Amino acid sequence: xxxxxxxxxxxxxxxxxxxxxxxxxxxxxxxxxxxxxxxxxxxxxxxxxxxxxxxxxxxxxxxxxxxxxxxxxxxxxxxxxxxxxxxxxxxxxxxxxxxxxxxxxxxxxxxxxxxxxxxxxxxxxxxxxxxxxxxxxxxxxxxxxxxxxxxxxxxxxxxxxxxxxxxxxxxxxxxxxxxxxxxxxxxxxxxxxxxxxxxxxxxxxxxxxxxxxxxxxxxxxxxxxxx
Amino acid sequence: xxxxxxxxxxxxxxxxxxxxxxxxxxxxxxxxxxxxxxxxxxxxxxxxxxxxxxxxxxxxxxxxxxxxxxxxxxxxxxxxxxxxxxxxxxxxxxxxxxxxxxxxxxxxxxxxxxxxxxxxxxxxxxxxxxxxxxxxxxxxxxxxxxxxxxxxxxxxxxxxxxxxxxxxxxxxxxxxxxxxxxxxxxxxxxxxxxxxxxxxxxxxxxxxxxx
Numbered sequence: 001x002x003x004x005x006x007x008x009x010x011x012x013x014x015x016x017x018x019x020x021x022x023x024x025x026x027x028x029x030x031x032x033x034x035x036x037x038x039x040x041x042x043x044x045x046x047x048x049x050x051x052x053x054x055x056x057x058x059x060x061x062x063x064x065x066x067x068x069x070x071x072x073x074x075x076x077x078x079x080x081x082x083x084x085x086x087x088x089x090x091x092x093x094x095x096x097x098x099x100x101x102x103x104x105x106x107x108x109x110x111x112x113x114x115x116x117x118x119x120x121x122x123x124x125x126x127x128x129x130x131x132x133x134x135x136x137x138x139x140x141x142x143x144x145x146x147x148x149x150x151x152x153x154x155x156x157x158x159x160x161x162x163x164x165x166x167x168x169x170x171x172x173x174x175x176x177x178x179x180x181x182x183x184x185x186x187x188x189x190x191x192x193x194x195x196x197x198x199x200x201x202x203x204x205x206x207x208x209x210x211x212x213x214x215x216x217x218x219x220x221x222x223x224x225x226x227x
Numbered sequence: 228x229x230x231x232x233x234x235x236x237x238x239x240x241x242x243x244x245x246x247x248x249x250x251x252x253x254x255x256x257x258x259x260x261x262x263x264x265x266x267x268x269x270x271x272x273x274x275x276x277x278x279x280x281x282x283x284x285x286x287x288x289x290x291x292x293x294x295x296x297x298x299x300x301x302x303x304x305x306x307x308x309x310x311x312x313x314x315x316x317x318x319x320x321x322x323x324x325x326x327x328x329x330x331x332x333x334x335x336x337x338x339x340x341x342x343x344x345x346x347x348x349x350x351x352x353x354x355x356x357x358x359x360x361x362x363x364x365x366x367x368x369x370x371x372x373x374x375x376x377x378x379x380x381x382x383x384x385x386x387x388x389x390x391x392x393x394x395x396x397x398x399x400x401x402x403x404x405x406x407x408x409x410x411x412x413x414x415x416x417x418x419x420x421x422x423x424x425x426x427x428x429x430x431x432x433x434x435x436x437x438x
Contacts, residue, residue, distance in 0.1 A: 029284035036240055036290045100328070100347075103296045105336045106289035112329055153377065174351060176324030176378060 004133045006063045009163055015057035015125055017088075017118045019048050024113045026217045040110075047107050051114045056089030058169040059126050062162050063133065063191075071158055072188065074144055074151065080191035082130060082141065083162045086122045087171050087184035088115055115183045120214075123185055127201040130189065140195030144188045146177070149208075151188075153177045159186050228252040233266035233298070238274060240290030242297035249298045259305035263342070267298050271340035275425040285333075288425075292336050314342035315435035318361045319370040320352035322385065325378035330404055330424070334370060337428035354381075354388035361398060367435045370427070371417075373404040382407075383415045399434045403427055 004010070021044055025031070030040050061084035069075045092115050099108035134141055147153035156177045165171040165179075172180045179186060204215040228251050236244045245267075252262050274291045277283045317338050321331050328350050335345045346364045348356060361369050369389075373379040382402050389395040401419045402412055412420035419434060421427040 028286055030286040031284075034284070034286060036286050039240055039290055040286050097328075100332045100335075103336075103339070104293065105332060106286075106293045108332065109285070109289055109329070147375075147377075174324065174326060178324070178326050180326055182326045 004063065004129065006065045009060055009062045009168065011058065011060050011168055012126075012129075013056075013058045015059070015122050017052060017055055017057060017121055019051070019114050019117055019121075021048075023214075023217045024110070024117055027113055027116075027213045028109065043106055043110060047111050048114060050095060051092060051111055051118070054089075054091040054095045055115075055118055056091055057086070057118065057122055058089065059086035059122060060084065060163045060165060060168055061126065061130070064162070069158065072155055075188070075190055078190045078192045080139070082189035082191055083159050083187070084126060084130070084189070085159060085163050085165050085169070085171055085179075085184060085186040086119065086126055087169055087179075087181055088118045088122070090170060090181045092118075093181040093183060116214075119183050119185050123201060131197070131199065134191065134197050139191050139193050140197040141189040141191045142195055143201065144190065146186055146188070155188065156186060159188070228255050228257060230257075230262065230265040233262070234270035234273075237267060237270040237291055237294045237298065240287070240294050242294040245294040246297040246301055249301045253301070253305055259302055259309055260311050262298075262302060263306060263311065267295050267302070268340070268342050271295050275337060275340065275428060279423065279425040279429075288336075292340055295340055313344040314432055315367040316344045316346065316364050317368040317370055317431060318346045318348060318357060318364060318366045319372070320348040320357060321350040321372045321374075322378055322381040323351055323353045324381055325373050325375055326350045327372075327374035330374065331370075331372035333424040334372065334403065334427045337424040338370075338431060341428040341432050343428070343431065354385040357385050358388055358392060358394065362394075366398065367438065368399045368401055368431055370401045370403070370431070372402070373407060376406045379404060379406050379411065382417065386415055386417065399431070399438065401427060401431060401434075 030037060061082060064081045067075060067081040069081060075081050096108055096111045096115065099111060144151045146155045154177050156173050160173055171184050174180055207215060228248060233245055233248045236248065249262060271291060274288055278288050319331060319335050321328050335347050338345050346360055348360050357369055371382050371385060373382060386400060389398065400417045401421065402417045403421055407420055409420045419430050421430050
């Protein structure tokens with residue numbers, strides 16, 4: 001387990017990215033009976049290695065004890081907050097853009113899906129750290145994600161201020177407060193004793209986004225939207 | 228060379244075979260335009276149609292597009308030599324504030340597969356850039372994409388800027404993306420909204436031909 005220190009930005013880069021061919025294929029609507037399944041397998045074997053090589057997975061998190069963040073109304077009345085941001089880095093983003101630029105839409109699309117899956121794997125790993133911390137302190141958490149379900153995307157500015165994302169892991173904010181590289185995920189966890197502790201960060205079956213492709217993959221899949 | 232055979236191989240996604248057969252066809256002095264139309268674009272049209280009807284899925288389209296690209300890489304110089312003109316020119320991008328590009332890329336792919344010259348200007352594109360690029364390229368269509376409700380409103384700014392520059396009538400404006408609807412297209416006075424990449428390419432072709 002990663003050492004957890006309060007009131008300090010912690011950077012972690014010990015992620016192991018594996019990918020999951022079956023799930024990625026399902027999200028791409030590639031089924032075993034497809035006439036192009038074999039060709040897709042060949043492409044996957046090639047690009048998964050390229051993706052692993054290009055990815056630079058890094059995360060930051062910050063546990064704020066006795067938080068009193070006035071700019072985020074959703075945090076009012078809660079004891080603690082955990083701010084986090086993770087990214088698979090710009091390298092894979094550039095690789096994907098290059099594939100599309102060269103007209104290789106197949107490899108571009110597949111890499112994009114793999115990159116999504118990598119960020120989900122990272123979410124899983126990072127949440128386990130947060131989970132252990134919460135469990136140890138008899139607390140639970142609600143995850144909020146800027147830009148989702150009414151939680152203002154502008155709150156990314158607060159995250160930037162707390163985590164120094166650009167300086168620490170190269171994640172920048174666009175003028176419209178989106179994260180770049182795009183394959184980055186940010187969260188604000190509202191933490192308190194009265195909140196139930198969830199072992200899983202997200203369960204697709206409870207998610208309101210019924211059209212999400214990842215939801216359709218398997219019951220145990222997660223899409224890590226705010227829940 | 229039987230162009231139907233190229234078409235069959237393209238639909239199977241046999242990129243190398245398509246490339247070799249295009250080479251052979253050129254060596255036999257076949258008209259490059261005929262190779263393009265019958266050997267490459269026609270089967271890609273069939274692929275698009277099947278995709279629209281949910282008879283095939285994205286991987287089959289991607290594999291076919293890869294074969295198309297392989298064939299085009301050999302055919303393009305010959306097309307330039309005979310002065311072949313594309314169906315039309317499309318400038319495509321994701322609007323300012325939005326960094327998503329997968330949907331936009333799929334539309335670009337399908338437009339190319341329909342015979343368009345596509346100028347992909349990327350993500351986070353300002354109104355000025357859309358219009359300047361369209362002017363520079365002599366485009367027929369401006370295609371805008373957005374994945375977020377917070378950024379789709381920027382499409383209005385592009386249309387307003389076109390009006391401001393007295394260029395609105397010059398371009399066909401197409402919009403798309405997850406939150407975009409036909410109602411929204413009407414509201415902002417875009418010419419077309421299409422729900423998927425295959426339809427976008429088909430509508431773009433019809434729009435240019437009837438312009």
